[in-house]
Amino acid sequence: MDNKKNPWLMLSFFFICLSLNNHHSLGADTISANQSLSGDQTIISNGGNFELGFFTPGNSSRSNYYIGMWYKKVSLRTIVWVANRETPVSDRSSSVLRISDGNLVLFNESQIPIWSTNLSSTSSGPLEAVLLDDGNLVLRDGPDNSSKRLWQSFDHPTDTWLPGGKMGNNNRNKQNMHIISWKNSEDPAPGPFALELQQYFSNYIILWNLSVPYWNSGSWNGKIFNQVPEMRLNYIYNFSYVSNENEAYFTYSLYDPSIISRFVMGISGQIQQLSWLENTKQWNLFWSQPRTQCEVYAFCGPFGICNLQSLHFCNCLKGFQPTLDNSWNLSDFSAGCARKTSLQCGNDSLADGKRDMFWEMTNMKLPDHPQPKAVGNSSECESTCLNNCYCTAYAYDDSCLIWIGDLLDLEQLDSRGRTLYLRLAASELPSFRNGKAINAGVVLGSVAGMAVLVGLIAFVIFRRRKGSIGTEKVVDGLLVAFVYRDLQNATKNFSEKLGGGGFGSVFKGTLPDSTAIAVKKLESISQGEKQFRAEVSTIGTIQHVNLVRLRGFCSEGTKKLLVYDYMPNGSLDSHLFQEKNSGVLDWKARYQIALGTARGLVYLHEKCRDCIIHCDIKPENILLDAELCPKVADFGLAKLIGREFSRVLTTMRGTRGYLAPEWISGVAITAKADVYSYGMMLFEFVSGRRNSEQSADEKTRFFPILAASLIIQGGDVLSLLDPRLEGNADVEEVTRICRLACWCIQDDETHRPPMGQVVQILEGVLDVNLAPVPRSLQVYVDNQDHIIFFTESSSSQSSQARSTNSNSSSQSKSSVSSTSSKS
Ligand SMILES: *[C@@H]1O[C@H](CO)[C@@H](O)[C@H](O)[C@H]1NC(C)=O
Ligand SMILES: *[C@@H]1O[C@H](CO)[C@@H](O)[C@H](O)[C@H]1NC(C)=O
Ligand SMILES: *[C@@H]1O[C@H](CO)[C@@H](O)[C@H](O)[C@H]1NC(C)=O
Ligand SMILES: *[C@@H]1O[C@H](CO)[C@@H](O)[C@H](O)[C@H]1NC(C)=O
Ligand SMILES: *[C@@H]1O[C@H](CO)[C@@H](O)[C@H](O)[C@H]1NC(C)=O
Ligand SMILES: *[C@@H]1O[C@H](CO)[C@@H](O)[C@H](O)[C@H]1NC(C)=O
Ligand SMILES: *[C@@H]1O[C@H](CO)[C@@H](O)[C@H](O)[C@H]1NC(C)=O
Ligand SMILES: *[C@@H]1O[C@H](CO)[C@@H](O)[C@H](O)[C@H]1NC(C)=O
Ligand SMILES: *[C@@H]1O[C@H](CO)[C@@H](O)[C@H](O)[C@H]1NC(C)=O
Ligand SMILES: *[C@@H]1O[C@H](CO)[C@@H](O)[C@H](O)[C@H]1NC(C)=O
Numbered sequence: 001m002d003n004k005k006n007p008w009l010m011l012s013f014f015f016i017c018l019s020l021n022n023h024h025s026l027g028a029d030t031i032s033a034n035q036s037l038s039g040d041q042t043i044i045s046n047g048g049n050f051e052l053g054f055f056t057p058g059n060s061s062r063s064n065y066y067i068g069m070w071y072k073k074v075s076l077r078t079i080v081w082v083a084n085r086e087t088p089v090s091d092r093s094s095s096v097l098r099i100s101d102g103n104l105v106l107f108n109e110s111q112i113p114i115w116s117t118n119l120s121s122t123s124s125g126p127l128e129a130v131l132l133d134d135g136n137l138v139l140r141d142g143p144d145n146s147s148k149r150l151w152q153s154f155d156h157p158t159d160t161w162l163p164g165g166k167m168g169n170n171n172r173n174k175q176n177m178h179i180i181s182w183k184n185s186e187d188p189a190p191g192p193f194a195l196e197l198q199q200y201f202s203n204y205i206i207l208w209n210l211s212v213p214y215w216n217s218g219s220w221n222g223k224i225f226n227q228v229p230e231m232r233l234n235y236i237y238n239f240s241y242v243s244n245e246n247e248a249y250f251t252y253s254l255y256d257p258s259i260i261s262r263f264v265m266g267i268s269g270q271i272q273q274l275s276w277l278e279n280t281k282q283w284n285l286f287w288s289q290p291r292t293q294c295e296v297y298a299f300c301g302p303f304g305i306c307n308l309q310s311l312h313f314c315n316c317l318k319g320f321q322p323t324l325d326n327s328w329n330l331s332d333f334s335a336g337c338a339r340k341t342s343l344q345c346g347n348d349s350l351a352d353g354k355r356d357m358f359w360e361m362t363n364m365k366l367p368d369h370p371q372p373k374a375v376g377n378s379s380e381c382e383s384t385c386l387n388n389c390y391c392t393a394y395a396y397d398d399s400c401l402i403w404i405g406d407l408l409d410l411e412q413l414d415s416r417g418r419t420l421y422l423r424l425a426a427s428e429l430p431s432f433r434n435g436k437a438i439n440a441g442v443v444l445g446s447v448a449g450m451a452v453l454v455g456l457i458a459f460v461i462f463r464r465r466k467g468s469i470g471t472e473k474v475v476d477g478l479l480v481a482f483v484y485r486d487l488q489n490a491t492k493n494f495s496e497k498l499g500g501g502g503f504g505s506v507f508k509g510t511l512p513d514s515t516a517i518a519v520k521k522l523e524s525i526s527q528g529e530k531q532f533r534a535e536v537s538t539i540g541t542i543q544h545v546n547l548v549r550l551r552g553f554c555s556e557g558t559k560k561l562l563v564y565d566y567m568p569n570g571s572l573d574s575h576l577f578q579e580k581n582s583g584v585l586d587w588k589a590r591y592q593i594a595l596g597t598a599r600g601l602v603y604l605h606e607k608c609r610d611c612i613i614h615c616d617i618k619p620e621n622i623l624l625d626a627e628l629c630p631k632v633a634d635f636g637l638a639k640l641i642g643r644e645f646s647r648v649l650t651t652m653r654g655t656r657g658y659l660a661p662e663w664i665s666g667v668a669i670t671a672k673a674d675v676y677s678y679g680m681m682l683f684e685f686v687s688g689r690r691n692s693e694q695s696a697d698e699k700t701r702f703f704p705i706l707a708a709s710l711i712i713q714g715g716d717v718l719s720l721l722d723p724r725l726e727g728n729a730d731v732e733e734v735t736r737i738c739r740l741a742c743w744c745i746q747d748d749e750t751h752r753p754p755m756g757q758v759v760q761i762l763e764g765v766l767d768v769n770l771a772p773v774p775r776s777l778q779v780y781v782d783n784q785d786h787i788i789f790f791t792e793s794s795s796s797q798s799s800q801a802r803s804t805n806s807n808s809s810s811q812s813k814s815s816v817s818s819t820s821s822k823s
Contacts, residue, residue, distance in 0.1 A: 679744020
């Protein structure tokens with residue numbers, strides 16, 4: 001269950017990392033007419049961004065050499081372009097790349113041309129090939145920039161679309177450009193997945209085998225692609241569309257040219273945007289589509305089955321084994337699976353009882369290309385299939401469907417889904433009665449499944465022993481390790497829900513000594529037991545008057561719970577946004593809550609042993625004790641939840657309005673992300689309304705912008721104030737909070753003050769001057785249509801892209817909870 005829908009994990013597959021050889025440079029960016037490139041010689045672009053030469057891909061032990069281009073400044077060797085992607089050479093010292101007969105040509109060991117720029121017209125001037133600093137290899141007819149470009153690698157990309165490159169169609173020769181995935185991390189030959197522009201609707205599609213579309217960007221509306229609303233939050237790529245009689249294409253530039261970023265058709269069948277993070281020396285995946293691995297058409301190949309819960313997503317159906325063991329090991333599942341025992345259909349030498357049988361598979365997304373049969377009941381459907389030697393499966397709900405030949409694009413779902421009957425030779429089935437297999441479910445040779453089983457058994461044994469003791473035990477001198485059953489009792493079987501969120505619901509409980517507690521049932525935990533306990537005990541050591549105290553935890557198998565002090569006044573949102581005028585938080589209380597919250601965050605950011613970034617600051621996570629003293633809740637979850645955290649966070653309802661732009665734009669998250677969220681919340685202290693609340697009045701603008709502009713223009717700050725306060729507030733404090741909030745939500749995180757300064761400003765120790773209106777907010781205003789921060793994630797839309805798979809992506813959250821309650 002660890003890697004459910006996890007794009008971050010998949011990342012490792014896409015790194016095309018190569019051993020760093022010491023290449024000898026030709027000392028220039030050019031191969032001129034009388035030069036050649038061979039052996040370990042390379043050319044390096046003028047500004048030192050890109051390098052071109054022979055390379056061997058991945059960890060391949062075979063000596064397969066290709067001419068390729070990679071980033072000179074990125075320490076993890078990352079190939080962005082390959083010339084001879086289908087025809088490697090085995091000896092690079094006797095192979096040469098040189099200008100020949102008006103072309104750039106690669107000659108193999110026998111001096112036979114194996115790759116060429118393939119230009120037919122010969123040009124007058126002395127040709128040269130120059131590697132430009134944007135990663136474009138250009139063949140031109142003279143030594144300077146004004147020379148005619150005869151050919152350029154930007155027109156012939158492999159799997160990567162670089163900034164400045166084009167992706168589109170040529171109207172003259174009716175050729176569509178594609179970026180096509182590598183076959184696997186060790187073979188740059190074209191794989192099954194390709195991105196293509198459809199000119200008519202100016203939309204992109206991803207195609208399998210250049211024929212079956214399985215993802216659609218939706219058409220371009222001048223700013224975004226319709227099915228990719230999250231593009232509005234993209235502060236990295238500046239896309240533009242160019243269409244004329246000769247060509248139609250998109251190109252993009254980087255708003256910040258110092259970022260190294262690329263657009264890749266990955267071997268996972270997902271299109272991805274990645275940025276290089278120099279401090280962690282990793283490529284950070286900040287956008288990819290389709291969102292989940294199993295939405296990629298036929299990812300597991302014929303007779304393979306995709307399962308989001310499974311370690312590498314793909315398994316073979318029962319009675320099948322990988323066709324190519326080696327490529328499966330490289331995460332290339334496209335060859336699919338082959339039968340272990342061939343079908344016995346038509347073998348007259350066999351007695352009836354030994355013929356083919358059917359294996360029942362429940363909760364399936366059915367394979368592609370079914371053939372409907374007009375028969376009345378399930379046993380007739382079965383015999384229709386049995387009577388056709390090419391029939392491989394059938395399904396019967398109200399009507400009969402059979403499949404002829406390969407089964408493609410199967411997916412194991414957690415619930416819902418249909419039942420498929422897979423045809424197998426009788427000898428493949430463990431037991432059969434009346435000629436019919438009765439085992440339900442799919443037996444997959446998945447290690448994960450075994451692990452769960454072992455865990456379950458261990459858990460049962462553990463519970464038995466535990467049952468006799470039946471008490472809590474103390475860990476680390478600080479935290480209590482609770483037994484699940486005790487928490488079940490304390491919370492009256494989780495009956496009184498205090499709140500919920502993407503990471504789990506919170507329930508009220510009472511311990512035997514009548515202490516009130518709040519119990520959080522965690523979902524989506526991807527940490528192992530040891531790591532979980534380590535993180536929990538770290539959180540347990542963090543204590544501050546403005547932080548909610550963790551009392552203990554429970555970790556039994558998949559059940560992970562955290563036990564906190566109960567806060568009688570609930571969360572801030574219930575006070576700040578309540579309808580009634582009575583009991584409204586007065587200004588003084590609001591100011592003190594803002595200050596206390598800031599102090600809690602300073603402690604997390606600066607005073608703990610390791611800086612803790614909260615990542616989810618919002619009124620729901622600020623709890624109030626009996627004296628309305630604020631306590632920050634839910635800190636430390638990011639590390640506790642692990643890999644799933646950012647995915648859940650960025651798609652969680654009610655959180656997006658507080659998320660800093662870097663969550664979506666792909667740069668590293670720092671404590672300044674909390675400052676941003678805190679700033680967003682400060683505006684809500686003033687207005688008493690959610691920033692995200694859309695007023696019926698179309699003209700009403702987004703409150704943070706309204707406030708920021710009004711402050712800059714020197715307007716009356718009290719006009720911004722929550723009307724329920726009836727003007728009862730300290731003008732200076734309101735001004736200070738508004739100015740501070742504007743600084744906190746600056747796009748550039750270096751412009752945001754650290755929490756320590758926030759506290760000093762609120763204490764009145766530091767002054768705060770005017771901040772510019774953040775550009776990202778300005779963009780929302782300019783867009784007029786909607787304030788994008790508050791549209792829900794596009795996951796529902798990505799599933800529309802494929803009607804056959806409409807229920808797979810939207811159910812992920814419920815499936816997490818159902819799995820954990822099962823065990
Ligand atoms: C290659 O040609 C250029 C210009 O034609 C000349 O300057 C250079 O000396 C030549 N190099 C060699 C190695 O012949
Ligand atoms: C190459 O091998 C190393 C170490 O075994 C591994 O960490 C890395 O992921 C491999 N790279 C590829 C592209 O398979
Ligand atoms: C060079 O390429 C030709 C044509 O593809 C091929 O027949 C020949 O075997 C290759 N030479 C070597 C040494 O691989
Ligand atoms: C060049 O043309 C040959 C024959 O027409 C073709 O096989 C080859 O794939 C072409 N090479 C490139 C790089 O387009
Ligand atoms: C060609 O253009 C590059 C960058 O655009 C510039 O650095 C270089 O000086 C130019 N060379 C000539 C000969 O104009
Ligand atoms: C891929 O497409 C080609 C050409 O359309 C077709 O001949 C081939 O059978 C397809 N491959 C598969 C696995 O369907
Ligand atoms: C985005 O790209 C377009 C077209 O290249 C350009 O005119 C515009 O200035 C760019 N915008 C920014 C903010 O860089
Ligand atoms: C593939 O991986 C499995 C398990 O890691 C290993 O047993 C098998 O030998 C590998 N096969 C190949 C062809 O590398
Ligand atoms: C028919 O069944 C017999 C007995 O199992 C087996 O030896 C033979 O190979 C089968 N023939 C075919 C065509 O499957
Ligand atoms: C299915 O339909 C056939 C023909 O209509 C009938 O003979 C058979 O009894 C039916 N089987 C069941 C299980 O209803």
